[in-house]
Every structure is written in C-alpha cells, then in structure tokens.
Amino acid sequence: MSSGSLQSIGMPEIEKNENQNRYNPAEIEPKWQARWDADPSLYAAEPHSSGKPKFYCLEMLPYPSGQLHIGHVRNYSIGDALARFMWMRGYNVLHPMGWDAFGLPAENAALKNNTPPREWTLRNIEQMKVQMRRIGLSYDWAGTEVTTCLPEYYRWNQWIFLKMVDAGLAYRKSSKVNWCPKCATVLANEQVIGGCCWRHEDTLVEQRELEQWFLRITKYADELLDDLDKLPGWPEKVRTMQRNWIGRSEGTHVAFAVAGESRKQETGNSKQEEQKITVFTTRVDTIFGATSIQLAPEHPLVKEWVKSDAELQKAVDEMIAQQKAARETGDIGNIEKHGVSTGKHAVNPFNGATLPIWVANYILADYGTGAIMSVPGHDERDFEFAQKYGLPVKRVIAPNLDTEEIGLPYTGEEEAVLVDSGEWTGEASLEAQDKMARYAEEHGFGEKTTTFRLKDWGVSRQRYWGTPIPMVYCLNGHEGVKPGGVVALPESALPVLLPEKIEITQEGGSPLGKVPEFVNTTCPVCGGPARRETDTMDTFVDSSWYFYRYTDAKNATAPFDSDKVNYWFPIDQYIGGVEHAILHLIYSRFWTKVMRDLGLIKNDEPVERLFTQGMVIKDGAKMSKSKGNVVSPDEMISRFGADAARTYALFAAPPDRDLDWQEDGVAGVSRFLARVYRLTSKFAPVVQEVEQTSPAANAVRSPADVALLRTLHQTIAKITEDFSGRWHFNTCIAAIMILVNEVSTAEPAMDAGEVSAATIAEIFHSLVLLLAPFAPFMTAELWEQMGGEGALLRQPWPEADAELARESEIEIPVQINGKLANVVKVSAESDEEAIKAVALADEKVIARLVGKTVVKIIVVKGRMVNLVVK
RNA sequence: GCCCGGAUGGUGAAAUCGGCAGACACAGCGGACUUAAAAUCCGCAGACCUUAACCGGUCGUGGGGGUUCAAGUCCCCCUCCGGGCACCA
Known part of the structure; x- marks a missing residue:
C-alpha cells in the first residue's frame, strides 16, 4: 500500500460527492455555454508576436438557411476537435466562422413570406449561431465573423x-x-x-x-493545373477532379483551305483570300489518314453556308434541335452520330488530298475550334461515323512497319509508327507529332497549341x-x-x-x-x-476569398492587412464536403493567384491541407426531406446533449467515410460519457487534493498502479499520434473507452486504497484532457470539479511516457503451418531464440507436434512464431 | 465507356509495416439489483460440426486464381455498390 492512499486523504469527501455524480448535460452545457459566451478572448487568436507556432484551422462556412444540418455538426465537430487539440499543443490557433449569406433562397423566402432578404438572412444567422454555440464550437466570433451580404464585406x-x-x-x-x-x-x-x-x-x-x-480564369489554367502537384496535402481524388475539369490537351492547329472558295476580306481590301477551316487535333501524326472534315453545327462557316443552301439549313437546324432535345433527356453523349455533307471540300495541306466537308452532331462548337479532321482509321468516333456514311477508312499508323493487317480503328500511339504517310513514313508516332507540328508552323498553316476544357x-x-x-x-x-x-x-x-x-x-x-x-x-x-x-x-465570388478576410475581419480601409494574411496563410487545415471539389475549391485557388498578382498577398495557394469528410446518411440513404429521414441536431442535443452528439459523430466512422447516423449509437456514447462523468466526479476530490499537496513523485507503485498507468500512457500515445496524421477519431474514442473500462474495473481497488492517490490523480487529470477535444462541456465541468484553473484548451496536452506505456510481458501466437496452435507469454525483451524456446516448450504445441517433423521455424520478434511441419 | 472510392458478424466498425480477423460500440440474449419496470452493473455472443457439458474440429474478410512459412492486407481476373467525368478531337 503506497503512502498516498485514499484513506489518508479522506474518503468522506468522496461520499459527500456522490450526489453530484449524475451526468446531466442539460444542466452542464448551458452553464458552460454562458461562461464561454461571456469571454470573447477564450477562442481569440493571439497576436503574431506571441512566439507560438500558428495554426489556421478552417471549416467551410455555411449558407445561413436557418437550420443547422447534421452534416454541419459532423464537419464542425472534426474541425473543433482539431482546433482544441492544437490549442492544447501550444499553437496559436485561428478558428473562424462566417456566413455565405448571399444567394437565392433569401429571395425565394422573400417571395413566400414577404420578408426582406436581408432581414430573413440576418435572422437565420442569429438562429444558426445559437445552434453552433449550443454545440460548443470554438469559434472566435468577436474577432473573425464575416457575413458576406453586408456591405462591409461585399x-x-x-x-x-x-x-x-x-x-x-x-x-x-x-x-x-x-x-x-x-x-x-x-x-x-x-x-x-x-x-x-x-x-x-x-x-x-x-x-x-x-x-x-x-x-x-483561363489565364491561370496552366498554373492551376501544374500547382496541383504542389498540394500533397489534398486528397488525390480532388486533385484528379480538378485536373479533369481543367482538361489541358496538347495538340496542333492545322488550317485546311476550302477548295475553290474565295472571298473578299470584309475590310474592303481587294486581296483575294482563301476560306480556311482550322481544326484542332492531338494526333497530327494521323493526318494522312484524314478522310473528311467535320464541323460543329454552330460553326461560323456553317452559318454562312446555310444561307445559300436551304437543304443544308434544314439539316443543320434539325441537328441543333436534336442536340437540344438530347440534352433535355439527359443523354447527350449517347445520341447516335449523324451528319450531313456540305458538298464542299477542303485540302489537306500535308498531302494535297481533297476531303469532303461535313457537318456532324458529335462535334462540339465550344471545344477546340469546333472543327476536326476525321481520321476513321485511328479514332473510335470518326470510325463509327465513317462506317455509317461509307466514308473511306485509311490506315496510317501501325504497331510497327511490318504489320500486315491490324484491326481498325487502331488508337495506340506510344509504340506506334507511321505508315503510308509520305516523308514521315516509319517515324515513331510521338516524334512525328512534334515534327509535323513544326513542319506546319514552318509552312504557315498550323501551330502547336494547347486547348483547355476550362472556360x-x-x-x-x-x-x-x-x-x-x-x-x-x-x-x-x-x-x-x-x-x-x-x-x-x-x-x-x-x-x-x-x-x-x-x-x-x-x-x-x-x-x-x-x-x-x-x-x-x-x-x-x-x-x-x-x-x-x-x-x-x-x-x-464571396466564398472565394472569405478566409482572407477572417484574418482582419473588421478592416474598414482594405480587404485585409497583408501582414496578417502573410502570417496566417496558407490555411493549415481546411475541412469540408467533397461537393465543392471543382466549384469553390477551384475558384478559391484562382482568386488567390489573382490577389497574389495584384500584390495583395504572397502565397500561391490558399490551402495547405484539405480534408473532405464523408456524408451523413440515415437508413442507408442520403438525408432528405422527401425521404423523411432527416435528423435534427437540436433534437439530438436536447435528448443526449451536445457532447454526446459530437462524440458520436466522430466515433461512428472515420471522418472521411460516409457515416450512418443511428440514434441508438448516440445513446450509447451518452452512456459512456455518463460513466466517465460519474467516475471522474467521484474521484475529483482526490485529484484536487493530490494536485494541491503535490506528493513525492517517486512514490512506490503497486501492480495495480503500473497496469493502469500503462493503459493510460498507451492511450495518450495513440491519440496524440492519431491527431497528427490519420484522424481516425473513432479509434481514438474507442481507446478512451478501453481506458475507462479498465479504470471502471479497478474502481473497487481504488476504493479499497490499492491504487495510489497519485495514480488516480494522474489518470483522471489526463482522461479529462484527452476527452476535451471531443466533449468540451463535460470535461470543462469535470476540470472545475477537480479544482483545475483556467480554460481546458490552455492546458498542456498530456505527454505519453514511453517507459510507463511499455508492456513487460507480451502474448505471442504460435502457429503450426500458419494455423494458430496456442498463445504463449514471454517477456517483452525476449529475443528470437528465447521466444522459440518458449514456443517449443509449450504443452499444447508439443502435443500437436507428435509424429511430425519441424522443417522450419519462423520467429518474428515481438509478434509471432510459425512452425512449418511435415 | 473512362477515372477514383468501397464491399469484413444481426448493425456501425477495428486490424496504421504481410504476422492471433472481428478491438470499441450498437442491437440481441442470459443473470444481478427491483414488488415490477426503467436506469445501472456482471456475463455470453462470426458461422457450422462434434459433445450431456467441457474439450475439440472445420469454414470464414464480395467471387475466382496466384505469390508467401504466413494474405482482409501484395499481384492477376471478375461481380456488385457509391462518387466523378463522359462524343473534349
């Protein structure tokens, strides 16, 4: 029995405390909410001169619909846990919030309720702010709040x-x-x-x-694309989506002269000029295989030609009407290819071949030049079209020069060579693309060019x-x-x-x-x-730069102070839904580059690390009013408390995955919190006593002390590590549950004085800190009960002691031919020989080896033994 | 069609580096407490076979193949679900 036992510091106090041990979030949460509201400095960022490392933690600002959605609760619980953790790790944290307050719903509401949009919006903001405060989110409202519909912002x-x-x-x-x-x-x-x-x-x-x-934005297309490689902290998925959206495509413009056509220039210059069709192609190496020119129905030349060709006019009009119809039934892209000949011809500048000019419904007017050279031998779409209209299919590319027959269309290019292509015959495809583009440039009928999908x-x-x-x-x-x-x-x-x-x-x-x-x-x-x-x-536009304004939200003479932005940017962690992958997130990157070029800021990118959380679903489906499966955050909070709702949101699934909201699960988390509350509250006087008297640090530890401290320090290590990378808060909370279960099991021992007061104090002190990022209300209450002073988020995060965390004895599975035979206990320091000896001496193992020959023994230190037998 | 995720007990999930599959919960079942119920606490719990019971065995991470002493994890093929893009020349 160690000297600091419970008896020696007074059990009666614990008894007296019993009646306070019932967890009542409905009482605790409003109490702390009121205290926090009264202290605007609590979540305020410190001046740059604080000397602490900075951490800008940002969640996507909501549209003020008036109702917080459960998806918001999840999003903000993730950010809040991280912000609180970083505060406790000693960072200067900027954790702002604002309102994406312009937009159509306000106008619709005005129509419906005859409420002015401004009034409606500001009222919603007040409502949602109340909800956010109820959840205990650590925003610096006073210092940062941005409302985009106010003139101070817009x-x-x-x-x-x-x-x-x-x-x-x-x-x-x-x-x-x-x-x-x-x-x-x-x-x-x-x-x-x-x-x-x-x-x-x-x-x-x-x-x-x-x-x-x-x-x-297209001026920045290259930079927006190339800089994606400088964002390793972004999900690959988002970067891929942006890459596809920008859609850079390197190719060649080639001008085809329209045969037998000429016109006077509109400037009145009498010089004769040929009509030309410029096509965009990524495969100029296939140009000897072009067998027609295809124009989009909206191509300017088509518009001109239909004037003198009623039949063509009719066909083109039909085509446009059909495209429109297809768009409306949603299967644009699947409609059958069709086209109409214009009766005109164009000349291939590479070989002088005369090609018929068609108008085709599969040519997009707003991509490239709205005109292509059709190469049925080496393009799937052109092939399909040529088959339908009996246009020739010519083979000009093959895997190698000796290829006799090859299925067309053949679209390979990496290991392909040109055939039947005049002076370029035998050239490798990729090299020919380069050389032929240069040839076109030299002869003035083409150039290398880059086309973007981004508009x-x-x-x-x-x-x-x-x-x-x-x-x-x-x-x-x-x-x-x-x-x-x-x-x-x-x-x-x-x-x-x-x-x-x-x-x-x-x-x-x-x-x-x-x-x-x-x-x-x-x-x-x-x-x-x-x-x-x-x-x-x-x-x-509003949401493209709001996070810069947060750093200096009240500046009346400039959008922000550049020094402040330069201190806080880039955003260390941005958290939101993946639905903005190519909307908000690409506009924001563009805006940042513009502001940089205007000399307002220095950073090239706004966001260092991006996290996209999963959706919240219910009964296997996305929540929606029509399905009637919408979970109301207010109801959750009034039934279980904000701490339980938040902790559940982080416990039920890793944050990047979809989360199936189950009310029984919230109830379960609430029971867990109640258990923590009862235990901690009961032993709070012990913690207070120990911390006031600060007993000798080197008190003798009983086996019970050692076991409890081992679990505690393993838990601290796990959570600390998870916060800095993986963010699997579900396993963090599971680890805390394991700790609490063990402490709970040891309760009789603690009551009996078999656990030292110092250990009890350390455990509950640390437990409250570990839980603080998830359940801020309850932990604040418990902190107060144990005599803690100051805000919890100003307390240092507990340090894991590797020595205390270490297991002295570990269990090693012994397999025979890969199948589990038994589990043996060995000292944690045992080397491979020692483990092998213990494994081979085990009774069950010996029994199973009867009549068999051990051919090989594999020992992995600290992990397992496998006996290969015959 | 192309590109990215995902599939593990009744359910949410865990297994972070190829090393005891199912941690931690939820729901369920059994028990204690209670006049009773709720709450709380204790215990059981992948499936199947065997057994009176223990003991023991087999199978098992969407399906099929492979690599390895060892595979949820690596490789190849396939199915289904979710998301993104989709005639982009």
Missing part, C-alpha cells in the same frame, strides 16, 4: 472586381451561357452538374445567348441578393466610350449598396433593373446620365 468584392477590370481579368462579352429556369439566372459551367443546375438537381439548364461579365468564369447573375457589380453604362458616351459603353466606377464610389426597398418578383430580368433610384446614376467620367449594371455577382 464592398471588397467590388474593390477586387475593379482591380480585375484594370488588369484585364474581368471583361464583358456576349456568348452562350447556361440558364437555370428555376433560379432565373445564368450559371457558370462549374455550376452545371450533369446538365442540371447545381441547386436544382432535376432542373435542366438551357442555353441562352447573353452579354455577361466573365473572369479570366472563363461567368459571374453575372440576374438576381437581387448578391454583390452589385460596380460598373455603369454611360448613356451619351464620352471620349473613348461609345454611347451605352461600359465605365468602371472609381474606388471612391464604393460600396455600391444594394437598395433595401425592392419588390422581388419571379419575372425575368434582373430585379435591380426595376429600381430607378438604383439604376439611374451619372457617369463618373463625364458626369452625364448613366445606367448602373443591374446584374449581381455569383455568390461563389
């Missing part, structure tokens, strides 16, 4: 937009754009998912020709509830600006405020256009009458 959208206009990165053009009839606005390409609106998964997007503002980002939205675009149209015009021409507002005119009084209707056209006080203004250059731009910005 004026900087306008400010950056003006800088982009100056830099030629924002421009206005007329083009075909995606139109969602439900949103009654244009969408960017990234916001069209499978032909439907990202917000309305069952609403097909239409094509409309409109004049819109675009951001020149410029259309940011105009024909909606009210968004950032006004800070541009006007000067009605009379002035020097350098035509009447109605566009003029950028000066910085001093910012912010362009959204008018508050507005009638929202569902009719077409931008709602702002119906507010004369907003629309009518004066030209900042000539002072004449002007109209304001009435479209607003895509809400993805």
Whole structure:
C-alpha cells in the first residue's frame, strides 16, 4: 500500500460527492455555454508576436438557411476537435466562422413570406449561431465573423472586381451561357452538374445567348493545373477532379483551305483570300489518314453556308434541335452520330488530298475550334461515323512497319509508327507529332497549341441578393466610350449598396433593373446620365476569398492587412464536403493567384491541407426531406446533449467515410460519457487534493498502479499520434473507452486504497484532457470539479511516457503451418531464440507436434512464431 | 465507356509495416439489483460440426486464381455498390 492512499486523504469527501455524480448535460452545457459566451478572448487568436507556432484551422462556412444540418455538426465537430487539440499543443490557433449569406433562397423566402432578404438572412444567422454555440464550437466570433451580404464585406468584392477590370481579368462579352429556369439566372459551367443546375438537381439548364461579365480564369489554367502537384496535402481524388475539369490537351492547329472558295476580306481590301477551316487535333501524326472534315453545327462557316443552301439549313437546324432535345433527356453523349455533307471540300495541306466537308452532331462548337479532321482509321468516333456514311477508312499508323493487317480503328500511339504517310513514313508516332507540328508552323498553316476544357468564369447573375457589380453604362458616351459603353466606377464610389426597398418578383430580368433610384446614376467620367449594371455577382465570388478576410475581419480601409494574411496563410487545415471539389475549391485557388498578382498577398495557394469528410446518411440513404429521414441536431442535443452528439459523430466512422447516423449509437456514447462523468466526479476530490499537496513523485507503485498507468500512457500515445496524421477519431474514442473500462474495473481497488492517490490523480487529470477535444462541456465541468484553473484548451496536452506505456510481458501466437496452435507469454525483451524456446516448450504445441517433423521455424520478434511441419 | 472510392458478424466498425480477423460500440440474449419496470452493473455472443457439458474440429474478410512459412492486407481476373467525368478531337 503506497503512502498516498485514499484513506489518508479522506474518503468522506468522496461520499459527500456522490450526489453530484449524475451526468446531466442539460444542466452542464448551458452553464458552460454562458461562461464561454461571456469571454470573447477564450477562442481569440493571439497576436503574431506571441512566439507560438500558428495554426489556421478552417471549416467551410455555411449558407445561413436557418437550420443547422447534421452534416454541419459532423464537419464542425472534426474541425473543433482539431482546433482544441492544437490549442492544447501550444499553437496559436485561428478558428473562424462566417456566413455565405448571399444567394437565392433569401429571395425565394422573400417571395413566400414577404420578408426582406436581408432581414430573413440576418435572422437565420442569429438562429444558426445559437445552434453552433449550443454545440460548443470554438469559434472566435468577436474577432473573425464575416457575413458576406453586408456591405462591409461585399464592398471588397467590388474593390477586387475593379482591380480585375484594370488588369484585364474581368471583361464583358456576349456568348452562350447556361440558364437555370428555376433560379432565373445564368450559371457558370462549374455550376452545371450533369446538365442540371447545381441547386436544382432535376432542373435542366438551357442555353441562352447573353452579354455577361466573365473572369479570366483561363489565364491561370496552366498554373492551376501544374500547382496541383504542389498540394500533397489534398486528397488525390480532388486533385484528379480538378485536373479533369481543367482538361489541358496538347495538340496542333492545322488550317485546311476550302477548295475553290474565295472571298473578299470584309475590310474592303481587294486581296483575294482563301476560306480556311482550322481544326484542332492531338494526333497530327494521323493526318494522312484524314478522310473528311467535320464541323460543329454552330460553326461560323456553317452559318454562312446555310444561307445559300436551304437543304443544308434544314439539316443543320434539325441537328441543333436534336442536340437540344438530347440534352433535355439527359443523354447527350449517347445520341447516335449523324451528319450531313456540305458538298464542299477542303485540302489537306500535308498531302494535297481533297476531303469532303461535313457537318456532324458529335462535334462540339465550344471545344477546340469546333472543327476536326476525321481520321476513321485511328479514332473510335470518326470510325463509327465513317462506317455509317461509307466514308473511306485509311490506315496510317501501325504497331510497327511490318504489320500486315491490324484491326481498325487502331488508337495506340506510344509504340506506334507511321505508315503510308509520305516523308514521315516509319517515324515513331510521338516524334512525328512534334515534327509535323513544326513542319506546319514552318509552312504557315498550323501551330502547336494547347486547348483547355476550362472556360472563363461567368459571374453575372440576374438576381437581387448578391454583390452589385460596380460598373455603369454611360448613356451619351464620352471620349473613348461609345454611347451605352461600359465605365468602371472609381474606388471612391464604393460600396455600391444594394437598395433595401425592392419588390422581388419571379419575372425575368434582373430585379435591380426595376429600381430607378438604383439604376439611374451619372457617369463618373463625364458626369452625364448613366445606367448602373443591374446584374449581381455569383455568390461563389464571396466564398472565394472569405478566409482572407477572417484574418482582419473588421478592416474598414482594405480587404485585409497583408501582414496578417502573410502570417496566417496558407490555411493549415481546411475541412469540408467533397461537393465543392471543382466549384469553390477551384475558384478559391484562382482568386488567390489573382490577389497574389495584384500584390495583395504572397502565397500561391490558399490551402495547405484539405480534408473532405464523408456524408451523413440515415437508413442507408442520403438525408432528405422527401425521404423523411432527416435528423435534427437540436433534437439530438436536447435528448443526449451536445457532447454526446459530437462524440458520436466522430466515433461512428472515420471522418472521411460516409457515416450512418443511428440514434441508438448516440445513446450509447451518452452512456459512456455518463460513466466517465460519474467516475471522474467521484474521484475529483482526490485529484484536487493530490494536485494541491503535490506528493513525492517517486512514490512506490503497486501492480495495480503500473497496469493502469500503462493503459493510460498507451492511450495518450495513440491519440496524440492519431491527431497528427490519420484522424481516425473513432479509434481514438474507442481507446478512451478501453481506458475507462479498465479504470471502471479497478474502481473497487481504488476504493479499497490499492491504487495510489497519485495514480488516480494522474489518470483522471489526463482522461479529462484527452476527452476535451471531443466533449468540451463535460470535461470543462469535470476540470472545475477537480479544482483545475483556467480554460481546458490552455492546458498542456498530456505527454505519453514511453517507459510507463511499455508492456513487460507480451502474448505471442504460435502457429503450426500458419494455423494458430496456442498463445504463449514471454517477456517483452525476449529475443528470437528465447521466444522459440518458449514456443517449443509449450504443452499444447508439443502435443500437436507428435509424429511430425519441424522443417522450419519462423520467429518474428515481438509478434509471432510459425512452425512449418511435415 | 473512362477515372477514383468501397464491399469484413444481426448493425456501425477495428486490424496504421504481410504476422492471433472481428478491438470499441450498437442491437440481441442470459443473470444481478427491483414488488415490477426503467436506469445501472456482471456475463455470453462470426458461422457450422462434434459433445450431456467441457474439450475439440472445420469454414470464414464480395467471387475466382496466384505469390508467401504466413494474405482482409501484395499481384492477376471478375461481380456488385457509391462518387466523378463522359462524343473534349
């Protein structure tokens, strides 16, 4: 019995404490929530001069729908656990939160309830903030909160937009754009998912020709692609999706002259010029195999030719109509290839061959040049088309020169050579691509080129509830600006405020256009009458840089202070759903590069490490109102407490996997927390006593002490390691459960004084700290009960003592021919010989070896023994 | 069609480096406590065979093959489920 036993420090106190041991989250949680709310410095980041290493922990900001979703609870529980852990590890942590507060739902709500969008949104924010506080999330509200629909924020959208206009990165053009009839606005390409609106998964997007503002994201296409290699902390999946989205394709432009056609240049120059069709190909090495030219139905030349060819006009119109129909039934891409001959011909500049020109429905107008050379021998699609229309199929590539026959189409290129290709015959395919492109360049009919799938980002939205675009149209015009021409507002005119009084209707056209006080203004250059731009910005603009604003949320004279951004960036850990892999996450990367080139920041990339958590599902299906399987966080909290809901969200599955929400599971976690609470609360006076008297450190430890401390330190080591890499919080919590089960089993021994007070104190002290990132309310309460001072997240994280964690004796499985024969106990230090000896001396093993010959013995130190016998 | 995940007890899952498959929970079953129930505590629990019971045995990580003393883990082929892209020249 060691000197610091329970008796010696007073059992009566423990008895007295029993009635406090019942876990009651409904009492504890509001108590601590109120205390935390009263202390804005609790979660505040420290100044850069603190000397601590920084850690920027960020979760994706929510849209303020008014209701926190269980998926948010999961997302924020992950980030919160990490932030708290990092605080306890001594980091200066920035853990901000804000609101992605512009967007259509506010307008819809306005229509439905006759509530102004601003009022509706701000009320929702208050509601959700209450919910977030109830969950105990450690956000620095006072220091960081950003609400994107307030002019204090969106004026900087306008400010950056003006800088982009100056830099030629924002421009206005007329083009075909995606139109969602439900949103009654244009969408960017990234916001069209499978032909439907990202917000309305069952609403097909239409094509409309409109004049819109675009951001020149394509200028950064190469960098956005190449820098993906510099993001090892991002999931491979997200990087792959971005790579595919950017879709860089190296190829060649080749100009084919249209045979027998010539026209006068529109400039009035009398010089005759041939009509040309420029095609884009990645396989210029196959050009001797081209047997036709295929144009998209929307190709400019087709538009010209149909004017004098009624039959062609009809065929092309049908084609366009059919494409539209196919898009609407969702099987664009599967429609049968068909085409129509234009009756015209083009000349292959490499060999002078005359090729018929067709219009085909499988040629996309907005990719490449909208025209291709058709090589049926070496392209699946061209082959299919040629078969249907009896166009010749020519073989110009083969695995080697001697190949007699080869199935066509043959699309290999890495180990292929050219045949029947004039002077290039015999060249390796890849080399020929290079040489032939150079040949085309030298002879002025082609060039190497790179095509991207990525298109410029259309940011105009024909909606009210968004950032006004800070541009006007000067009605009379002035020097350098035509009447109605566009003029950028000066910085001093910012912010362009959204008018508050507005009638929202569902009719077409931008709602702002119906507010004369907003629309009518004066030209900042000539002072004449002007109209304001009435479209607003895509809400993805807001979320493209909000995390920079967090570092300096109240700055009234600049979007942020560059020093602050340079200190905090890049974001050390960003956590959110994978659904933003190519929306928010690509726009954010683009915005970062723009701001860097504007000299506002220094970093090339916003996010060092990205984590995409899995979905929360219920009964095997994604939660949705229509399925009636939606779990309400409020209900969970009122039934089990926030600590149980949070801990369950992390316990039920590793965070990257989908999580099946089971209420019985939450109840189970709640029981576990109650057990922890009862035990810890009961022994809290012991902890307090020990920590006040600080007894001799080198007290003698009983076997019970040693066993408990061993488990404790193994648990500390496991959790500490998991937090820094794997993030399998489910096994962390399981490890704490194992510890608690063992402590619980030892309770009679602790009561009987067989465990030293010092050990009891260490165990419960550490247990509370280990659980603090997961269950902040309960651990705060217990910390107080054991006389702890200050916030738990300012306490140092427990250190694992390898010496205490070490097992003295380990169990080694002994296999015979790979099958388990018995388990033997050996000292942890035993070498291979010693383990072998113990294994061979084991009775069960001996019994099984009767009549057999041991041919080989494999011993893996500390792990197992395998006897190979005959 | 292409690219990425995934498939382990009744359920969620664990096994981090090729070394005891199923940790930790949930649900279930049995018991203690209780007048009773709830709560709590203790115990059982992959399937099958054998046995009165113990003991013992066989099979087992979606399916089939392979490498290895040893495979949930590595290699090849296939099935199913989820996600992304999809006529991108």
